[in-house]
Amino acid sequence: MKILVVGNGAREDALSWRLARSARCSAVCATPGNAGTARRGENWGISATDGKAIAARAVADRIDLAVLGPETSVAAGVGDRLREAGVAVFGPGRSAGRLESSKIFAKRFMERHDVPTARARIVHSLSGAERALEDWRGACVVKADGLAGGKGVVVTPDAASARAVVRSWFGASGVPGGGNDLLLEEKLEGRELSVFALCDGKRFVPVAAACDYKRAGDGDTGPNTGGMGAYSPPNAFPDGFLEIVRERILEPVARGLVVENERYVGVLYCGLMWTANGPSVIEFNVRFGDPETQVLMPRVRGDFALLLESVSRGALDASAATFDGDPCVGVVLATTDYPRSSTPLSGLPADVELGEGRAAFWGVSNLREGRVDASGGRVLTVTALGSDIASAREGAYAAVTELAGRFGDGLPLTFRSDIAAGAHN
Numbered sequence: 247m248k249i250l251v252v253g254n255g256a257r258e259d260a261l262s263w264r265l266a267r268s269a270r271c272s273a274v275c276a277t278p279g280n281a282g283t284a285r286r287g288e289n290w291g292i293s294a295t296d297g298k299a300i301a302a303r304a305v306a307d308r309i310d311l312a313v314l315g316p317e318t319s320v321a322a323g324v325g326d327r328l329r330e331a332g333v334a335v336f337g338p339g340r341s342a343g344r345l346e347s348s349k350i351f352a353k354r355f356m357e358r359h360d361v362p363t364a365r366a367r368i369v370h371s372l373s374g375a376e377r378a379l380e381d382w383r384g385a386c387v388v389k390a391d392g393l394a395g396g397k398g399v400v401v402t403p404d405a406a407s408a409r410a411v412v413r414s415w416f417g418a419s420g421v422p423g424g425g426n427d428l429l430l431e432e433k434l435e436g437r438e439l440s441v442f443a444l445c446d447g448k449r450f451v452p453v454a455a456a457c458d459y460k461r462a463g464d465g466d467t468g469p470n471t472g473g474m475g476a477y478s479p480p481n482a483f484p485d486g487f488l489e490i491v492r493e494r495i496l497e498p499v500a501r502g503l504v505v506e507n508e509r510y511v512g513v514l515y516c517g518l519m520w521t522a523n524g525p526s527v528i529e530f531n532v533r534f535g536d537p538e539t540q541v542l543m544p545r546v547r548g549d550f551a552l553l554l555e556s557v558s559r560g561a562l563d564a565s566a567a568t569f570d571g572d573p574c575v576g577v578v579l580a581t582t583d584y585p586r587s588s589t590p591l592s593g594l595p596a597d598v599e600l601g602e603g604r605a606a607f608w609g610v611s612n613l614r615e616g617r618v619d620a621s622g623g624r625v626l627t628v629t630a631l632g633s634d635i636a637s638a639r640e641g642a643y644a645a646v647t648e649l650a651g652r653f654g655d656g657l658p659l660t661f662r663s664d665i666a667a668g669a670h671n
């Protein structure tokens with residue numbers, strides 16, 4: 247099987263790394279690709295949102311399976327263009343992709359189909375938002391409709407703070423829809439958990455779970471980021487929690503998709519809050535998570551390419567591969583100015599091999615004359631497996647120290663020192 251991975255972050259590097267280990271995979275290329283994927287196969291360099299060009303090249307190169315990494319590819323209809331061209335795709339089309347690309351679509355969908363989620367008011371103007379906040383009690387989560395790269399959500403303590411956010415967003419160019427289309431949501435209390443479910447267009451199977459760290463600083467301080475680390479499996483959740491998620495969340499979602507004539511093929515990432523009443527949906531994503539993927543891929547046992555291919559064919563074979571290898575912890579090495587900006591770093595050593603049970607995945611980067619130029623802010627995700635979370639965590643931090651030594655002093659790189667620290671075994 248010749249496989250194409252669409253995207254250029256550490257998530258896509260991890261997907262390509264795992265796919266390359268599959269007996270069924272004869273070649274793995276990427277587009278646009280990064281410094282990690284370049285070491286395994288050809289990087290096409292075509293933008294991850296240019297569906298027409300990707301589909302044309304996929305046909306010419308006889309790609310057997312395309313795997314969509316980022317939400318921007320889904321929202322740009324890259325899956326639709328590939329399917330029209332006859333290429334098998336792991337990843338939904340643009341229409342079902344609205345579960346992520348429009349928070350208002352997702353909230354209404356959940357309300358229509360009784361999927362547990364935070365209660366919300368949907369507004370389409372500044373005055374509508376201000377009216378809704380007049381009698382608001384307690385904390386309020388303000389969310390902009392549309393893809394905002396993690397920057398379209400602010401958790402506020404009360405209506406006055408929510409009003410300040412709404413006003414500052416109104417007419418702002420960086421906010422999707424100019425801040426007109428908003429969700430004002432009750433704040434859920436509990437523990438956060440990411441559950442990944444595969445769907446072949448007919449049924450959903452929850453296959454893996456992880457916890458990620460979104461804030462920049464230790465102790466969950468500082469601004470929100472794309473993610474500074476993750477670990478899997480999560481713990482301190484009730485026994486059989488995946489089964490609970492299947493019954494309460496995935497089954498109503500599957501029924502709703504049928505009723506609404508939407509076909510979902512790929513992975514559904516359920517961002518959940520485990521409340522006193524069980525799981526409640528914070529958000530859906532229509533692709534694998536970053537950095538969760540970097541800790542899930544080392545845990546895969548079996549043939550990952552076969553698993554994704556079975557999903558793309560509409561015949562999910564959950565026995566092809568499982569995600570139950572040893573626990574894994576991943577730590578993101580980021581530039582010190584991330585997420586405010588992302589200083590490009592050039593001429594980094596390309597060799598980030600760490601030996602058995604450890605891996606390092608490149609973020610947005612290029613391989614040039616044997617050295618790496620990194621420009622994404624999140625430079626590497628460094629992972630380690632261990633017999634339990636504590637030893638995986640030790641291994642991951644030892645690997646960070648080893649790589650930092652290889653990179654030399656003076657680089658403006660930083661990382662959180664508390665990834666998986668609070669995790670019980």
Ligand code: AMP
Nearest residue numbers: 364387396399431432433434517528529
């Ligand atoms: P999102 O971009 O929707 O994942 O939101 C970013 C983060 O905001 C989530 O990971 C949560 O930590 C937090 N968040 C979003 N919605 C809620 C909510 N209704 N209650 C509590 N926290 C929330």
Ligand code: GLY
Nearest residue numbers: 458473535536537
């Ligand atoms: N880890 C968060 C995300 O991928 O959206």
